[in-house]
Amino acid sequence: MAANLTPEYLEAEKRFKSARSANEKVEALEGMLATIPRHKGTEKLQADLKRRLSKLRAGQQRRPLSRVGLMHRVEKEGAGQVVLVGPPNSGKSQLLRRLTHATPEVADYPFTTRAPLPGMMAFEDIQIQLVDLPPVHPDFPETWLYQIIRNADAALLVVDLSDADLLEDLETTLAELRNAKVGLGAPTAPNSVGWVLLKTILVGNKLDASGAPEDLEILKELYGDRFPILQVSANTDEGLEGLRWAVFELLELVRVYTKAPGKKADLTAPFVLKRGSHLIDLAAMVHHDFLTQLRYARVWGHGRFEGQIVNRDYQLADKDVIELHR
Numbered sequence: 112m113a114a115n116l117t118p119e120y121l122e123a124e125k126r127f128k129s130a131r132s133a134n135e136k137v138e139a140l141e142g143m144l145a146t147i148p149r150h151k152g153t154e155k156l157q158a159d160l161k162r163r164l165s166k167l168r169a170g171q172q173r174r175p176l177s178r179v180g181l182m183h184r185v186e187k188e189g190a191g192q193v194v195l196v197g198p199p200n201s202g203k204s205q206l207l208r209r210l211t212h213a214t215p216e217v218a219d220y221p222f223t224t225r226a227p228l229p230g231m232m233a234f235e236d237i238q239i240q241l242v243d244l245p246p247v248h249p250d251f252p253e254t255w256l257y258q259i260i261r262n263a264d265a266a267l268l269v270v271d272l273s274d275a276d277l278l279e280d281l282e283t284t285l286a287e288l289r290n291a292k293v294g295l296g297a298p299t300a301p302n303s304v305g306w307v308l309l310k311t312i313l314v315g316n317k318l319d320a321s322g323a324p325e326d327l328e329i330l331k332e333l334y335g336d337r338f339p340i341l342q343v344s345a346n347t348d349e350g351l352e353g354l355r356w357a358v359f360e361l362l363e364l365v366r367v368y369t370k371a372p373g374k375k376a377d378l379t380a381p382f383v384l385k386r387g388s389h390l391i392d393l394a395a396m397v398h399h400d401f402l403t404q405l406r407y408a409r410v411w412g413h414g415r416f417e418g419q420i421v422n423r424d425y426q427l428a429d430k431d432v433i434e435l436h437r
């Protein structure tokens with residue numbers, strides 16, 4: 112763009128690209144507006160930013176205030192929202208500590224966590240939101256807990272491999288979720304009105320503890336068909352890198368980088384889309400004008416020859432580099 116945009120502007124634009132919540136978007140757009148050079152060449156862009164900002168602000172004001180203290184909700188941020196669910200004391204909070212910068216309370220007794228706490232987990236060049244929750248158990252019958260779970264994009268079902276009552280505790284958790292019409296893992300629950308099915312990884316935690324390997328074998332035998340199962344230790348960090356990758360896989364996302372003709376691609380801030388998205392979906396994210404004006408794109412990525420021309424129905428692949436032409 113020949114508008115001589117400043118590094119501050121480009122930085123704000125980067126934040127906008129990866130923004131997920133309305134708040135994040137408003138903040139980033141405000142940053143873009145504040146730093147955009149004011150001259151003839153940017154007038155259209157300025158007007159466009161103002162339009163988007165007022166639309167977002169209008170949407171925000173309509174939202175009712177949550178009843179503080181009685182309800183909790185967690186606004187989505189980053190490329191996806193993944194809830195940590197499981198029986199009491201299984202190590203959900205400790206996992207959040209190890210995978211993000213959040214610092215929830217961790218203690219050797221059940222029902223330590225009483226409210227949701229989000230944290231951002233880095234995976235390569237994107238951020239995924241993890242949400243630590245109170246245990247899913249009959250003794251914590253708060254409806255907001257189930258609302259948060261139902262609203263998530265995916266779940267980590269965390270169990271304690273050193274727990275003698277592992278199977279019983281796991282079944283209690285699954286039964287509570289069924290009561291709330293939440294089905295985890297492969298769709299065993301009826302796919303009927305009111306049900307939510309969440310893609311889920313079963314995480315066997317406390318792998319460092321004695322007895323863990325045997326419990327893991329039993330878990331695989333009984334639940335291997337229903338969930339992908341990962342073994343980790345949130346104390347020693349064993350298996351946590353694999354878990355980051357598995358969470359990214361679970362969300363079924365693609366990361367796409369854009370480049371301007373004749374320029375190098377910006378490989379720092381990908382657009383993140385659902386797997387199965389097409390070129391036109393990316394174009395709409397980049398700029399709404401592209402919806403009507405996009406003629407073709409060139410793509411650099413695995414399985415294609417460099418710079419191959421593709422049309423609007425091209426299905427995007429993870430790590431594609433795309434050059435849009437109008």
Ligand SMILES: Nc1nc2c(ncn2[C@@H]2O[C@H](COP(=O)(O)OP(=O)(O)OP(=O)(O)O)[C@@H](O)[C@H]2O)c(=O)[nH]1
Nearest residue numbers: 200201202203204205218219222223224317345346
């Ligand atoms: N040995 C071992 N202990 C762990 C591990 N992860 C967590 N713990 C311990 O297990 C206990 C419970 O951990 P939390 O993270 O508080 O468990 P939680 O699932 O958040 O518990 P609630 O909030 O009550 O549902 C603490 O004493 C932790 O130190 C692990 O990988 N190995």
Ligand SMILES: [Mg+2]
Nearest residue numbers: 203204223224
């Ligand atoms: Mg906890």
